Amino acid sequence: MRSTLTGMAGALFLASALGVGAAGAKDTPGVTPTEIKLGSWTALTGNLAVYGLPGVAGLNAYYSHINDQGGIKGRKIRLITEDSQYNAQQSVTAARKLVGSDGVFAIQGAFGTGQSSAALPYLTQEGVPFVIPFASDIKWFVPPRPLLIGAQVPYDDQCWVLGHWAAKDGFKNILVIHSAVAQFEAAAKATEPGVRSVSADAKIEFMSVKFGTTDYAPIALEVRRKAPDAVVFVGAVGELAAFAKEVKQQAIKTQIFSYAPAVNKEIVVMGGDAVEGLRSVYYTLPLESDAPGVKEYRELLAKYAPKEEPDYVSLLTFALAKVMVEALKQADEPLTRESLVKAFYKIKEFDTGIIGKVSFSPERHLGTRSVQPVVLKGGKWVTVGDFIEAKN
């Protein structure tokens, strides 16, 4: 009863947010009989372009494939991407340009959680859906907001799974090291309920480290004193590499766990043999997987972005583009922002073949909370069991 009421309230809020009745299909910005115009922002320049550029490549590879097949109900997808430089103010500027000047239908694949959050008030005010971003924050989806729909598992859920996994594997003394940034801190805290879901008596300690730390020698010495049998590290990937190197240097015997940002090729370059055996969770199956969805990704990326090497970021955004296309396929005509949001609710147990199965409803705006446990072996990420769903 409660969920029905929530759903009705959500539907009413959605109708009001989108100005239902005022806009028909011909009035819907960014939609013509032959085109759907989507907008996005990401770091196309600067240090974070290492995520931004492959992210765009993954989205465009799948959209190009769909367009070559005739598009969706005769409409081809056009994605306009602005350079946000991983900056909140630039993201807001990009949102204003995409909505005000380009007249996009929706924002999809936007990169940067904090940065994108800055643009949300403007998008809400304009009634523009912010869907399937290349970013995630549990606060965006709980409670559900009418114009916000995602399919990327937030850090909180990842940490819950890490805690669950570590406890399930028998680790009893777990140290959680996290960067002293609110986002990392909140996520790191979710490790504890994950551990408690398996073990009531495991010991958990938290250690806060300044964001941007490069010299991990004193932290490693403190870890040696505490002697945990597992460390969950929640911080930047460069810092994880520095920490792992120092742990190896000091011959500290502990199992390191980390979360999705650690899963890439760079960690091997930066961490060398110190990160061998690192356990993590990721949104997708590994790049080298023989699963049909990942094979399709490799083929389409080679076809539509031949200069782009297969990469964990483009694999994720490729899967996110699949979810978006599925919603556009399911949307009733005339295609409006309201029919798009309702179309997401029709998606149940949708299998991209890459990420965990995706389902939406008026009460569930985060399509999946499942991540894949992986371990670094011989410089490559390999799966450990199946996807695990966070029950945070």
Place this chain on the structure above:
Amino acid sequence: MSDLLPVIAAGFVSGSTYALLALGLVIIFRATDTVNFAIGDIATLGVFVGLSAMAAGASVAAGFAVAILFSGLFGVATERVLIRPLGAGHASLFVALVVTIGLGLLIHAVIATIWGHRPLAVPPLVSGSISIFGISLSWSKIATSAIALVAMAAVAWFFRYTMLGIQMRASAEDHFAARIIGLRPGLIAALAWFLGCALAGLAAFFLAIETSASAALTLSALFRAFAGVFLGGLTSLPGAAVGGFVIGILDNVVGRYMSANYRDTIVFAVIVAVLFIKPAGFMGSGRSARV
């Protein structure tokens, strides 16, 4: 505090990188009145050029030499093309500062364009490790400290005992008087920029071995090097070197015994307290014009 000695040893090793960068900053500042904010980026560019040399078949040692040489020569070119035309005087000091900030941003973009945004691994010059005071330190880190100490001794000897070094010190004291007695300011400036940037190249290469080569390689280290410079004194070569080491040790001691989170805050609070008592730094000359 049972592991204080290992913590100090680790801090000393980290501090050697800051000391080299700090020394580079002060050499350039003393000779040309320029705070070179691009010194880290010039050194990073040198590391990437050295990596390209290695990719083309050069040995690690040769790549190391290329990185240092390129950094030094790029410094000379920077002084000749961008700094010298600005002229001398108080006003040009601020213009030069802005020019070096701009140059740093430009180098950042060039690195991203040519070598991309992904980090590159840098092989060590020497492998293996040794245990000192109960802490395991890689030979690479030990080598950094040893080379830093040798480089500092060489720089001290150069400035104290060679004719050119003495001329550089004289020029730093009074540019106008130095010119009157026939010293060549252009040559002295070029030499200072070469030395300063080459030392930074040396530090950057060792940093890249420990982490990886990326456009932001020296960002954090340069921040600490500046702290070392101000702690030791902007005009004092030994002060800059000692300041760098002190920052490294203080950073590690605070990180280990007080807070891994607030280590920067505490370290810089200590520096502010020191500067409050001695504004020119503990080894600075105290000339108000330079502080």
